[in-house]
Amino acid sequence: MAFSKHCFLLSIIIALSLSSIDVSLAARYLLDTPAAPPPALTLPTIPSLPKATLPPLPSVPTLPKATLPPLPSTPLPTLPTQPTLPKPTLPPLPSIQVPSQPTLPTTTSPRLPTNPLPTMPNQPTLPKSTLPPLPSTQVPTLPTFPNVPKVTLPPLPANPLPTIPTTIPSIPTIPTTIPTIPFLSPPPSK
Numbered sequence: 001m002a003f004s005k006h007c008f009l010l011s012i013i014i015a016l017s018l019s020s021i022d023v024s025l026a027a028r029y030l031l032d033t034p035a036a037p038p039p040a041l042t043l044p045t046i047p048s049l050p051k052a053t054l055p056p057l058p059s060v061p062t063l064p065k066a067t068l069p070p071l072p073s074t075p076l077p078t079l080p081t082q083p084t085l086p087k088p089t090l091p092p093l094p095s096i097q098v099p100s101q102p103t104l105p106t107t108t109s110p111r112l113p114t115n116p117l118p119t120m121p122n123q124p125t126l127p128k129s130t131l132p133p134l135p136s137t138q139v140p141t142l143p144t145f146p147n148v149p150k151v152t153l154p155p156l157p158a159n160p161l162p163t164i165p166t167t168i169p170s171i172p173t174i175p176t177t178i179p180t181i182p183f184l185s186p187p188p189s190k
Helices: 002-018 021-032
Strands: none
């Protein structure tokens, strides 16, 4: 618990010391200064190496050409000839007489009776109904509001508006020296 408090306080002190004006000004100065060009690098000269002469390659010996023996000429056996088979003849199909279809008698459907449709009875004529007249009740008149007297508001007080200051107050100066902290400063030399 105490260790975490000390670490927290130490981190706050380091953050405050790094955010001081001197560090900010130094960083601003570093940003404003142009970068110096890098010095020109001189490459060392490479000494010339002597050319190595390679020995000549040995010549490839010529090999004698090999002759292949001729293949034996064995005749292929002849295929036997197919015997000729007699053509089979099919027996004739028996001729069966198909009996003729009997003729069916033609049937006639009986005719439907043509009865005339009955006539619709005449609808009786209904008497015209008349609605009774609405009762003539008069709409009641709305009551009239009494006349409210006109009220005049008192005049506003003539106080002047507050003036806005035109000058900005000066910002207090921030001290630029950092107080010495006992456990951050180096011990005195003997």
